[in-house]
Amino acid sequence: MTSIEGSVALVTGGSRGIGKALVESLYERGAAKVYATARDPKTVSHPDAVPLALEVTDPASVAAAAERAQDVTILINNAGGSGRTSFLDSPVEDVRREFDINFYGPLLTTRAFVPVLERNGGGHILTVHSVLSWLTVPGSGGYSASKAALWSQSNALRLELQPRGIKVTGLHVGYVDTDLTTGLDVPKVSAHSVATEALDGIEADAHEVLADAVTRQVKAGLSGDLSALYPQLAEQR
16 A cells, blocks of 8 residues: 655646645645646745646656656656647647647656656556546547547556556546636536545555546446447437
8 A cells, every 4th residue: 555644746737726736635644745846836836845847748857857856756647738629620730739748748757757766665656637538528639539548558557567566546537626627617526626536546556546426427438338428429320
């Protein structure tokens, strides 16, 4: 079992939203140190957090962060981006950008920190996926595809890292009440409730955490007919 008390964690995208809630919750559970990364470390507001500059799509920035944070035992890949990209209408460069942020960013960070975790006796990686790993909605093609690829990445890394004593937890969640969803009139869960579920999952060494009812419903529907997840397909029959 992974213990958060006394651990040293690094949270990418730790200045707002779920990342900020994770930083706060880690300290509440007794973490000894939490690195909170952001493109601009001045935006990190937690008084005890260690601000750290990080652009997950920049290999040099990732390498510098890993060199700076050599005591990490828990890595949380939270940084990500969401855009409205259509596979037919959006520039291909926009779709590539989604993958750079949501797939290659966590991969670069994980590869940089695996040696650190190993030197510190093993450890734990939590990566934030999305309910859109398993479902797509109009205008989310690039985002959903990048998160689906990230889910596959975590599944592969979980197997590769098991012999090295590093556990991998994937966090799936729907709409969260943050500044990114302010204009959406949909049911949302709080960032702190997601953080609680995520850290419970780390401590339980869970392979996956489904942080809300919508995510659990969608995951359960994967074994059924596609029209259950996409009712518009049933309308065409």
